[in-house]
Amino acid sequence: MTEVRLIEVREEILAENRQEAGDIRAELRRHGVFMLNLMSSPGSGKTSLILKAVRALKDTFRIAVIEGDIDAMVDAEKMVREGIPAVQIRTGGACHLDAPMVAAGLKELDLAALDCVIIENVGNLVCPAEFDTGAARRAVILSVPEGDDKPLKYPLIFSVCDLLVINKTDYLEGSDFDPEALRERVLRLNPGIRILSLSCRTGEGVSEWIRWLADEIEAFRSNSRINGNDKE
Amino acid sequence: MHELAVTESLLQVVLRHANEGGAGKVVSISVRIGGLSDLVNEWVQRYFDHLSKGTIAEGAVIRIERIPTTFCCDACGHVFPADPRTREAIRCPLCSSAQMTLATGRECFVQQIEVV
Numbered sequence: 001m002t003e004v005r006l007i008e009v010r011e012e013i014l015a016e017n018r019q020e021a022g023d024i025r026a027e028l029r030r031h032g033v034f035m036l037n038l039m040s041s042p043g044s045g046k047t048s049l050i051l052k053a054v055r056a057l058k059d060t061f062r063i064a065v066i067e068g069d070i071d072a073m074v075d076a077e078k079m080v081r082e083g084i085p086a087v088q089i090r091t092g093g094a095c096h097l098d099a100p101m102v103a104a105g106l107k108e109l110d111l112a113a114l115d116c117v118i119i120e121n122v123g124n125l126v127c128p129a130e131f132d133t134g135a136a137r138r139a140v141i142l143s144v145p146e147g148d149d150k151p152l153k154y155p156l157i158f159s160v161c162d163l164l165v166i167n168k169t170d171y172l173e174g175s176d177f178d179p180e181a182l183r184e185r186v187l188r189l190n191p192g193i194r195i196l197s198l199s200c201r202t203g204e205g206v207s208e209w210i211r212w213l214a215d216e217i218e219a220f221r222s223n224s225r226i227n228g229n230d231k232e
Numbered sequence: 233m234h235e236l237a238v239t240e241s242l243l244q245v246v247l248r249h250a251n252e253g254g255a256g257k258v259v260s261i262s263v264r265i266g267g268l269s270d271l272v273n274e275w276v277q278r279y280f281d282h283l284s285k286g287t288i289a290e291g292a293v294i295r296i297e298r299i300p301t302t303f304c305c306d307a308c309g310h311v312f313p314a315d316p317r318t319r320e321a322i323r324c325p326l327c328s329s330a331q332m333t334l335a336t337g338r339e340c341f342v343q344q345i346e347v348v
Contacts, residue, residue, distance in 0.1 A: 002348045007253040009342040013242045013263070095234055126270060127234035130340070155301075155316040156268045159334055188303070188322050188332055 017131055020099035024106065024134025031111040032224035034217045035119065037135035039157060041150075042123030044143040045167040047075050048200040049209060050118050054084050056210045061115040061217050066105040068097040068122045075120060085109055096127035099134055116217045125150065129157035136220055139163040144171040148178050151185040159189040163196065165209060170199040235271055238340070239279035245342050246289050255347035258289040262346075266339035267301030268316060292345075301337030311335050 012018060028035050040046050054063055064085040067076040076088035087105040089097060102119060109117065119135060121128045138161045142150055145168060151158045158164065164186055166179070179197070186193060196212065198205030242263070250258050261280075265271055273296045284290045300313045303322065307329035314322045316337065323330055 002256070004259055004346050004348055007249055007255065007345050007347055009245065009249050009344050011245050011249070012341045013238055013245060014340060016241060016244060094237060096237070098237065127237070130234060130238065130269070149319070152317045152319060154270075156270070156338070159268060159338065184321060184330070188330070189316060189334055191306070191331065191333055 014130065014132075017099045020103060021132035021134040024099060024103055025136070027106075028111070028117075028134065028136070029224055029227070031114070032221045033111050033114050033117055034137075034220035035117045035133075035135040036213070036216070037119045037121060037128075037133045037138045038141070039121045039125070039128045039138070039161075040123065040141035040143075041125050041146060044123075044141040044146065045165075045200050046120045046123070046141060047078060049141060049165065049167065050120055051078065051082065052200060052206050053118070053210055053213050054079070054082055057214060057217075058082070058084065060214065062113060063116045063118065064109050064114050066097075066102060066109075066117060066119045068101070068120060070095070070122060085114075091122060095122055095124050096131050097121050097133055098131040102133045115221060116213075125154040125157050129154075129160055137162045137216055139165060141165045141167050142182070143168040144175060144177045148182040148185070151182065151189060155189055158186050158193070161190070161193060163194045163212065166195065166197040167200055169197050169204060170202050235275040236279050238271060239276055239283055242276070242294075242342065243280065243283050243287070243289060246292070246345055247287060249342075249345060250288055250347055253347060255288060255345075257348050258292040258345055259348060260293045260295055260346040261289075262295045262297065262343040264297045264299050264339050264341055264343050266299045266337040268334075268337040269340055271340075297343070299336050299339045302335040303332040304335040305329050306331040306333060 038046050065079045067088045071090050073088050076086040079086035087108045089101050089105050140157050140161045196208050277294050301316050302313045304311045305324035308327040310326040
């Protein structure tokens with residue numbers, strides 16, 4: 001009669017993904033490439049926000065985009081029209097990008113010729129929050145029409161991001177979206193998160209987003225140089 | 233939903249430890265999942281039953297311990313449980329401060345496995 005015995009594990013369920021994300025992180029640091037993981041519900045403004053940044057910064061930084069969609073080429077095509085290298089990952093059903101998928105996408109890019117990669121994750125406020133992609137920073141967009149209770153329904157994503165962009169502020173007039181309630185709900189989960197408000201459509205507040213991204217890219221690259229990379 | 237992706241990863245972790253430990257069969261798996269995660273227990277078991285067929289973890293029972301979400305008050309250091317999904321403002325029950333940091337709730341790990 002075989003005895004039942006216990007084996008202590010104490011390991012994260014997503015340990016393998018985290019390991020691969022760590023490898024990605026190390027490789028990006030070696031090349032001095034800043035990677036941002038941008039997440040939101042479908043339609044909140046990920047593509048618009050990336051296009052704003054790319055148009056403003058493409059003469060200063062060499063940017064590429066990794067597009068994640070269940071099955072479409074639409075967003076990658078928009079990037080290519082801007083003259084930006086873009087890799088489209090079609091997940092074929094997975095509702096998020098994970099480290100192995102992002103690693104495969106990065107292999108299609110020439111990291112030596114880039115300063116920044118932006119991941120436009122699959123439109124979803126739930127699953128992408130769980131999967132480390134190896135990005136240096138994570139950002140989430142919440143648009144005004146979605147309502148100020150999203151941090152209550154999806155606390156995880158707001159707790160793991162470095163930046164929250166409130167988009168479509170041009171819809172505030174006449175809505176019952178309460179920006180103060182939103183701030184309180186987000187800050188109690190994540191006191192260190194930076195919060196920006198803007199409207200991609202009218203352009204109001206967009207320069208703050210561009211400034212944030214430019215500062216992050218610059219800080220990352222100087223840090224990489226200090227730590228011994230000779231990439232210029 | 234992403235229970236499938238998470239359960240695939242769970243199976244890999246379990247099989248690795250079971251094989252390293254020379255196990256013949258996995259009987260049960262104890263998992264700790266924090267209050268911020270929306271994983272549904274029933275679906276994790278269902279997906280696991282499907283994915284583990286043909287492996288030594290087939291038939292293993294998954295015991296999920298939910299770790300309550302707690303906050304640490306930035307003002308007085310008191311740690312207290314609270315529902316992150318509440319519409320009410322969350323205040324420290326000792327000093328009423330509204331400044332706090334998440335203490336627990338983001339956990340998603342395998343604690344131990346029972347094997348024969």
